[in-house]
Amino acid sequence: MISRYLAGAALAALAIGAAHGTAAAQQGKLSGDMIRIGVLNDRSGLYADLGGEGSAVAARMAAEEFGGKILGKPIEVIAADHQNKPDIGSNIARQWIDQDGVDVIVDVPNSGVALAVQEVTREKKKIFLMEGPATSRLTGDACSPTGFHWAYDTRALAVGTGRAMVQEGGKTWYFLTADYAFGHQLEADTAAEVKKAGGTVVGSVRHPLNTADFSSFLLQAQASGAQVIGLANAGGDTITSIKQAAEFGLTQGGKQKLAGLLLFLSDVHALGLPVAQDLVLTTGFYWDMDDEKRAWSKKFMEKTGKMPTMVQAGSYSAVRHYLKAVEAAGTDDGPTVAARMKEMPVNDMFAKNGKILQNGRMVHDMYLARVKKPSESKGPWDYYQIIRTIPGDEAFASFEESGCKLAAK
Numbered sequence: 001m002i003s004r005y006l007a008g009a010a011l012a013a014l015a016i017g018a019a020h021g022t023a024a025a026q027q028g029k030l031s032g033d034m035i036r037i038g039v040l041n042d043r044s045g046l047y048a049d050l051g052g053e054g055s056a057v058a059a060r061m062a063a064e065e066f067g068g069k070i071l072g073k074p075i076e077v078i079a080a081d082h083q084n085k086p087d088i089g090s091n092i093a094r095q096w097i098d099q100d101g102v103d104v105i106v107d108v109p110n111s112g113v114a115l116a117v118q119e120v121t122r123e124k125k126k127i128f129l130m131e132g133p134a135t136s137r138l139t140g141d142a143c144s145p146t147g148f149h150w151a152y153d154t155r156a157l158a159v160g161t162g163r164a165m166v167q168e169g170g171k172t173w174y175f176l177t178a179d180y181a182f183g184h185q186l187e188a189d190t191a192a193e194v195k196k197a198g199g200t201v202v203g204s205v206r207h208p209l210n211t212a213d214f215s216s217f218l219l220q221a222q223a224s225g226a227q228v229i230g231l232a233n234a235g236g237d238t239i240t241s242i243k244q245a246a247e248f249g250l251t252q253g254g255k256q257k258l259a260g261l262l263l264f265l266s267d268v269h270a271l272g273l274p275v276a277q278d279l280v281l282t283t284g285f286y287w288d289m290d291d292e293k294r295a296w297s298k299k300f301m302e303k304t305g306k307m308p309t310m311v312q313a314g315s316y317s318a319v320r321h322y323l324k325a326v327e328a329a330g331t332d333d334g335p336t337v338a339a340r341m342k343e344m345p346v347n348d349m350f351a352k353n354g355k356i357l358q359n360g361r362m363v364h365d366m367y368l369a370r371v372k373k374p375s376e377s378k379g380p381w382d383y384y385q386i387i388r389t390i391p392g393d394e395a396f397a398s399f400e401e402s403g404c405k406l407a408a409k
Helices: 052-065 086-098 111-124 154-167 181-196 215-224 236-247 265-271 291-304 310-329 334-343
Strands: 013-015 035-041 073-081 104-107 127-130 147-149 172-178 200-207 228-232 257-260 280-283 366-371 384-390
Touching: 035 052, 035 086, 035 310, 052 073, 052 104, 052 291, 052 310, 073 086, 086 111, 104 310, 111 127, 111 147, 111 181, 127 310, 127 334, 154 181, 154 257, 154 280, 154 366, 154 384, 172 181, 172 215, 181 200, 181 228, 200 215, 215 228, 215 236, 228 236, 236 257, 236 265, 257 280, 280 384, 291 310, 310 334
Parallel strands: 035 073, 035 104, 104 127, 127 147, 172 200, 172 228, 228 257
Antiparallel strands: 013 073, 280 366, 366 384
């Protein structure tokens, strides 16, 4: 039973009604006479705030736009906690597909878990929509015909924050890296961009996932004398390392700067502007950039009490695009829907004229941002100043550069 793998986390399910109409009047060929969407993520640990229940809410918001039905059949959204463990994540994914009729798996922060789930969805020929994981390997050597990497990846983060910090004078780098697939890839991609921009890497140290004490790691970074300490971690680990760096006075005097290589709005909210101010980051979404984003984000906040992160907004966008493809294809067959998704541009509040490469990479603009000082913020959640737009073709690797071995069109 799936409850074996939930470890007390709630299984949230929503069969969305169709009282307000349907997205299509015709009947379609859907397995199980419905579309079942499984949001698989960290719902209780260090990545819960950046995805968690918020990603499930976002998926439901996409389903609601279709009136809760597709091709005349109901849409259901369920959710489970992978606990940041690849074996648990892959076991849930396998049971969802084999026994519970799940058609598409969504989110899956933690690159190690995502790589494991990608193997299951590839084998089962099911759609995998990835908004939470970062490693560029998911559309590189580990790519899948039915896998889609949506919101960001380690290459885009490196191009944005890594390149910008070197251009601002941060020529020498030391990495504090989460010791699993995501951290390793983020360090590697950022180091490559730092060197391309004329910088050097003087060293690195790896820390366990979800550690409470960064003191020894931060002292090693301080002793390196590097101008930039690159935090190749995320979620709770980023929050804790930044807080402890401030407590140690690591950046006082201006000789060393922190680079939060993956920083989410939820992290800044948890840190507070007095601690987070002036951090540079790269993001694929910010709620206050235009009227369309603000309107959607207001609806999200009404449901959750929080403004959405890039991952949560990406979950809405990816599920919406998937449902449009099912509607256009007239089926939920994985390879058929995947092909249709790659043919269709992505146009919604998350991305304009986004395109999906043959390896499943959704290419869209990214944004270099700076965290505002407390005096610059006009109110709650007013945290970012957008410095520049990074065109999608600059941010993300081309299909040819990715290392994916799928046949090109």
